[in-house]
Amino acid sequence: MNKNRIVLAHGDGGRLSRNLIEEIFAKAFANPELAPLADSALLALTGKRIAFTTDSYTVKPIFFPESDIGKLAVFGTVNDLSVMGARPLYLSCGFILEEGLEIEVLKRIVDSMKSASEMVGVKLVTGDTKVVEKGSADKIFINTSGIGELLNWRTMGKAPEPGDEILISGTIGEHGIAVLCARGELELKIPVKSDCAPVWELVSMLYQEKVNVKWMRDPTRGGVATCLNELVLGQGFGVMIGEDKIPVLDSVDSACEILGLDPLYLANEGKILCLVKKGEAERAREIMRKSQLGKKAEIIGEVISEPAGKVLVRTKVGGTRVLGMLAGAPLPRIC
Amino acid sequence: MNKNRIVLAHGDGGRLSRNLIEEIFAKAFANPELAPLADSALLALTGKRIAFTTDSYTVKPIFFPESDIGKLAVFGTVNDLSVMGARPLYLSCGFILEEGLEIEVLKRIVDSMKSASEMVGVKLVTGDTKVVEKGSADKIFINTSGIGELLNWRTMGKAPEPGDEILISGTIGEHGIAVLCARGELELKIPVKSDCAPVWELVSMLYQEKVNVKWMRDPTRGGVATCLNELVLGQGFGVMIGEDKIPVLDSVDSACEILGLDPLYLANEGKILCLVKKGEAERAREIMRKSQLGKKAEIIGEVISEPAGKVLVRTKVGGTRVLGMLAGAPLPRIC
16 A cells, blocks of 8 residues: 555545544644534534535646645635625535545645635634545545625625626636646646635625625636626626726736637636625725735626616627627636 | 536536526525525524534445435435534535536436435535536535534533443444445345435434433444544543444345455444433433334443443454454445
8 A cells, every 4th residue: 555645445434534634634724623523513603694605626737826726625615605795714625535646735735725724714624535446536626615604794685776886806817717728738838827815805895894785706617707697697687898897917818819718708716796886886996906806906897777687798899799608618627 | 419418518607507507406406595596505593503514425336225326415414413413404515527427317316315305304505516527527426515503412522431321223234235235346136225314313302302412423434333433532431342232134244244344344324323321221222213213223332441442342252352443445435
């Protein structure tokens, strides 16, 4: 048995499983709720309104510029809580490991999860590890589920009205391009880093400043275009965005042109897309710009009454096009 | 694109992802908390003490006698909450699907999860689906995380004392043998069904009857032997069990003999192992026997002061042996 690699016995619930948990997971994520290593963690949440979310991460490759699957698994779930207006508190973590994975690789990923959790102040309190035979998974898949405390943000969920404005907290498409390039399948060397980051700070600033935010999302898989389509789907209003208002890095723009991709459909992992009441957009933008993560925040569009249920783009050359949901060539395993 | 199979675009966050969610998942698990299909579910848990758990399921094969990966994913996580003394309330569900999986197979699994959830009264409130390329996973992996409301069970967690007794709620080893036989790798046709079932009813009966339970587990991977070893690990007490007291079906016993396995190390998916205060064991056994799931409950052993930190077995021939943690040939992908 090679001691440097994951073997099937690491997943059988016996001694090697226990060693793995104690030497790698429990050490990295040490906290009082995790310490009993019991079947469930017991949490002190009395009197709090709760948000609950889950995501599995299968990103390929598992390491990519500025990030890795572990960091993504923490920030991705933390961001899903944040955009619902919930302060991230607790995470669970389920690993599926492929037999033969180097233990050093697992350690690097766990260390990355540890730093990411500490950065946001979220505790990893319960976990599970399964090992499957070589060839039955691709290195490592991670599921994180998260529990957050719902803020008392009264405007959240209120019905959008024409004139309400839409903001994005920064440049779009970096994560998608960074992962695609890191795969090495493309003859493309573009220095794009993933934007993988926790958006909680941005969200809490908007909350503390009592911005009238009605809706918020983090535009991951399917990008800004898909989130906006989900916003208007079956509703009595539409959305119009201005192509020239969308912040995009030059490097991402070039990559998109070469690859025939639209940045509006690319995944982001450290951005928020939000809808604020008419007249609040400039204040919201200035608040976001005070944070490092929101320096390039822009107002990109507004709610319109007609056509309902559609997302329109005012193009740079002055025309208008409908922005549908992603329905073309899929970009698999981007998160 | 073959409409009967999972394709990569089912996981890209666009239109096909949406269709899959609406037509399969949202329909099966319809409930008010899931309905918004937002990034997190918002839960009404105010004033409750919470237990939180997670498990990934990679069982192979995905269908086996009396059960399947979906049922297992619901009951397994529900049981992890139950044995911590928590009433199961909410589940999340993360699917990792292999490209090419038949949609009919996914539907069967989802239907099974739906029935299982309804049987226990637990709501599946948030989910996620990823699709990986053919060959990068084995058909389907499911993660479920669960939230439960902690009962006010004051004896739970109290220190075990010599003379405290240990009970098992029924015959052991069925799940492990059922899955091994269902793989078809063995030249073995033994009619053993998995015991996959929710133990919540058993747990709540013991609670309602105010049984002085100090510790409870569901002996899954690693079996009864591993759970008992975790109980005594590093503690100032040991455990002695009687080999002749352990309930085992004849069919499981024969299979174990042929395969060279010890039922004490085999996985169970519908049993509880509990430690009750001295003098309470017979009452606990009679309470369990009132439930269909506990008809074969037995008192199997007791807490001893010496040797500390060890699990001993009084064998049928009158000797004594130490029962270590599982450390032999692993039984991979049993759950």
